[in-house]
Amino acid sequence: MAEHNGTWWIWKVFWILLVITGVEVVLGIIKPEFLLTQVIGTSILNIVFILLTLVKAAYIVQIFMHVKYEKKAMKYALYLPSLILIPYLTFILLTEGSYLFS
Amino acid sequence: MSSNADLIQDTNHWGGGSRPLGARYGKLMMWFFLLSDALTFSGFLTAYGLMRFKYESTWPIAENVFTHFPGLEGDQPLLYVALMTFILIMSSVTMVLAVNAGEKMNRGAVTNWMLWTIVGGFIFVGSQAWEWYHFIIGDSGAVETARQEILHVYNAEGERLSFSQVVHGMEEGHASNHGETFTKAEVLSSMKGDASLYLKEPGKAGRAFTHAESVAFLEAGDVVQGANMIHNEYGRKQFANFFFFITGFHGFHVFSGVVINFVIFYNVLLGTYERRGHYRMVEKVGLYWHFVDLVWVFVFTFFYLV
Numbered sequence: 001m002a003e004h005n006g007t008w009w010i011w012k013v014f015w016i017l018l019v020i021t022g023v024e025v026v027l028g029i030i031k032p033e034f035l036l037t038q039v040i041g042t043s044i045l046n047i048v049f050i051l052l053t054l055v056k057a058a059y060i061v062q063i064f065m066h067v068k069y070e071k072k073a074m075k076y077a078l079y080l081p082s083l084i085l086i087p088y089l090t091f092i093l094l095t096e097g098s099y100l101f102s
Numbered sequence: 103m104s105s106n107a108d109l110i111q112d113t114n115h116w117g118g119g120s121r122p123l124g125a126r127y128g129k130l131m132m133w134f135f136l137l138s139d140a141l142t143f144s145g146f147l148t149a150y151g152l153m154r155f156k157y158e159s160t161w162p163i164a165e166n167v168f169t170h171f172p173g174l175e176g177d178q179p180l181l182y183v184a185l186m187t188f189i190l191i192m193s194s195v196t197m198v199l200a201v202n203a204g205e206k207m208n209r210g211a212v213t214n215w216m217l218w219t220i221v222g223g224f225i226f227v228g229s230q231a232w233e234w235y236h237f238i239i240g241d242s243g244a245v246e247t248a249r250q251e252i253l254h255v256y257n258a259e260g261e262r263l264s265f266s267q268v269v270h271g272m273e274e275g276h277a278s279n280h281g282e283t284f285t286k287a288e289v290l291s292s293m294k295g296d297a298s299l300y301l302k303e304p305g306k307a308g309r310a311f312t313h314a315e316s317v318a319f320l321e322a323g324d325v326v327q328g329a330n331m332i333h334n335e336y337g338r339k340q341f342a343n344f345f346f347f348i349t350g351f352h353g354f355h356v357f358s359g360v361v362i363n364f365v366i367f368y369n370v371l372l373g374t375y376e377r378r379g380h381y382r383m384v385e386k387v388g389l390y391w392h393f394v395d396l397v398w399v400f401v402f403t404f405f406y407l408v
Contacts, residue, residue: 007202014195021191021402025184028165028407046408053403057396064198064392071124078137086144093148097155 013063020052041098132386136393139355143397146351147404150344159307162337164406166262166304170236176277183406186229187398190356193222194395197363201388204381209370212384216367219391223360230353237345240328241278243289244335245301245316247323252337253301255293256310265325268292268299279327286325293317304337345405352401355394362387 027035027045035045062068067075123130154161165179172182196218203211243265245253255263257272265284267275269292293299294317301316303309311319326333334342366387375381 007199010195010198010202013198014191017191018188021184021187024403024407025180028180042408049403049407053399056399060194060392060396060399064194064395065389071122074123074125074133077123078133081137082140085141089144090148090151093152094155097152098158100152100156 009063013059016059017056020056024049024052126382128382128386129389132389136389139393140397143348143351143400146344146348147400150348150404153338153340153344157305157338157340160303160305160337162304162341163306167237167241167336167341168233168406169241172232180406182229182233183402186226186233187402189222189226189229190395190398193219193226194392196222197388197391201381201385204375204384207376207381209373209376212370212375212381213367216363216370216384220360220363220367223356223363223391227353227356227360230349230356234346234349237342238328238330239281240326240335242335243279243284243325243327244304245289245320245323246326246333247319250339252304252326252335252339253311253316253319254304256300256302257296258298263299265289265327268296283327284325286320289325290317290320293320348401348405352394352397355397359387359391359394363391 027048031045035048036043039047067078070078125133168183169177169179170182171178174181196215200212200215200219203215241264242254242262245255247253255265255268257263263272264275264277264279265288266279266282267277269275269284269288297313299316300313301311301319326335328335329342329345331339331343331346333339336342366383369375369383370381375383
């Protein structure tokens with residue numbers, strides 16, 4: 001790729017992904033007390049896990065899959081359907097799931 | 103008369119010229135396939151979420167289910183799956199390195215990095231097979247009531263006991279059944295013989311039952327060991343169903359990715375892309391491989407962490 005020289009940018013993303021996964025595993029094993037407070041139907045810890053996951057996903061898609069360097073039309077074609085449909089589906093199903101017993 | 107190619111050149115689609123998305127046909131089709139595949143996986147994972155929200159209080163806790171690490175005894179929650187995640191991230195990195203080398207037309211480096219990617223993929227599929235094996239064989243065993251609800255054995259100290267510990271006693275028994283099978287009669291007579299034993303639902307808010315209720319549950323029900331599509335000693339059978347289905351579907355993607363990577367690797371060896379003048383096939387298969395890694399990032403979070 002024209003924007004990059006060498007392979008340092010690949011290893012940079014590797015270290016970011018590795019450190020985030022490491023943090024997730026450590027948090028998952030020790031489960032710090034102060035992160036177990038319940039907010040919007042789940043614990044702060046779970047929200048932290050989901051945010052870290054989205055950061056990892058963003059690095060994989062943007063850098064490893066090169067989307068960051070694609071044309072704007074291509075970005076819209078890929079991001080709009082996924083960023084609208086997936087959160088929508090998640091919202092609908094999780095909300096319904098909580099009502100299935102009532 | 104101008105040819106079709108000229109017509110396409112002259113048309114200004116969406117104000118973006120003749121290549122509005124700036125990507126070639128093959129790459130574009132790979133991307134649209136991946137987009138639809140992403141929605142498929144979202145469907146599976148959100149369906150898992152639906153069941154989990156429905157059975158919130160008794161849903162099995164993953165860190166009590168996947169506790170084994172090769173060569174280590176006792177509880178090692180998350181370590182094995184962390185290792186699997188590391189292997190998959192690493193093979194994604196070697197794939198980017200292969201694509202990067204392809205852009206520089208460096209055939210030797212492409213060969214090298216593709217080979218490492220294939221090795222990483224194989225290790226991952228093998229690790230998943232090992233995890234499935236332990237999940238299917240089971241760990242502590244459980245009581246399945248006549249109404250098909252799963253209950254686990256606990257002692258007065260509130261420790262979860264395996265059938266091995268129930269039948270052979272705390273001194274002789276192992277924390278894991280190690281593949282030994284126990285009959286309903288064996289477990290029932292040991293349960294009756296020790297009034298401190300009781301049954302409890304799995305999950306973070308599972309109810310506990312008295313000793314008398316527990317014995318009655320076992321008398322009317324049966325013992326289950328291991329997990330399959332019908333019985334699941336860890337808890338709700340939907341947990342096992344989703345585990346097999348989602349990690350199986352992902353594992354099948356990894357397996358087909360390894361096969362496709364091998365075909366591309368073989369063509370790199372033959373010099374096909376050198377003659378073609380570009381390594382775009384490596385880039386396309388790379389997108390698929392990164393997608394497999396991307397899905398795993400979500401499976402890891404929603405199956406093992408949250």
